[in-house]
Amino acid sequence: MKSLTEIKNDIIPTEQHKYGLEYHCFVPLTINNEKVINHFILFCKNTGLLIKYDEQNKIFNYEKLPICPALSDVTSYSFVHLYDFIFLFGGKNTIRQERIKKIYKYSMKEKTWNECKLTLPMEISASLAILSDDNTNVHVIGGRNIKDEKEKMHVSVNVDQLFEKAELLKMIQELKKEIKILKLERSYTIPIEKERMIEDEKKNNDTVAIPEECKKMKTQ
Missing domain, CATH: 2.120.10.80 (Kelch-type beta propeller)
Incomplete structure (x- = not known):
């Protein structure tokens, strides 16, 4: 068992009270x-x-x-x-x-x-x-x-019952700000956002089949 080492002998500047500092x-x-x-x-x-x-x-x-x-x-x-x-x-x-x-x-x-x-x-x-x-x-x-x-x-x-509605909304807003900062500071995207970007990319890369009738009209 490791013994304790004193690093500093100091007095905490507490306010005066009849019963002092206890059960804090x-x-x-x-x-x-x-x-x-x-x-x-x-x-x-x-x-x-x-x-x-x-x-x-x-x-x-x-x-x-x-x-x-x-x-x-x-x-x-x-x-x-x-x-x-x-x-x-x-x-x-x-x-x-x-x-x-x-x-x-x-x-x-x-x-x-x-x-x-x-x-x-x-x-x-x-x-x-x-x-x-x-x-x-x-x-x-x-x-x-x-x-x-x-x-x-x-x-x-x-x-949740310990917080007011305004406090919860404020925490959500702060969380959104932190996520935004993470997006700007990091080279990778947050997983959920990345998945959405991949889906969007797939949609953009999908080729649209041209009907045969339209092809014939172009060659005429």
């Missing part, structure tokens, strides 16, 4: 759903940070990110990240000691927070959220309920 959300930064090397996002209560690590100089850099006012005292939420969004499920308000069933999302591109229209079926904290293999569903499992008891819960949430 920590995910990689993504652009167009691709991970950015050594860039991470941290959210916990009233702290939001983009953490960048410079491997060459072994230095951490921090950039403050906007926090969701409704979550400034909330922790113990489960979370997933997908399509440059972070989704937070449920959680516990550490000041009021109340659990919530709301779902919030953070846009890495826009740096904005929004509350999803969809909610969990019950108030829950300390659950586990995991994406399905095909990224079409989020499974929210277990946790502690409003009575602070262990909850045997398994909720499957369709990813």
Whole structure:
């Protein structure tokens, strides 16, 4: 088993809070759903940070990110990240000691927070959220309920339900732009487009048979 090597002893510049940093959300930064090397996002209560690590100089850099006012005292939420969004499920308000069933999302591109229209079926904290293999569903499992008891819960949430219609349309438009760029940058065509081009070429190369009557008329 490989031992760990300390690369840098640093203190994360968190905002002051009565209960400090605990049960936080920590995910990689993504652009167009691709991970950015050594860039991470941290959210916990009233702290939001983009953490960048410079491997060459072994230095951490921090950039403050906007926090969701409704979550400034909330922790113990489960979370997933997908399509440059972070989704937070449920959680516990550490000041009021109340659990919530709301779902919030953070846009890495826009740096904005929004509350999803969809909610969990019950108030829950300390659950586990995991994406399905095909990224079409989020499974929210277990946790502690409003009575602070262990909850045997398994909720499957369709990813489409977490987005607004306008957001889905925007993602489709961005995907179309990316495909257009790929067509311009690459010497080959996308398979579907290539198949269509081959079919068009076949149609253009097909010879039209001239009726015998027309041939006789030409020779007369």
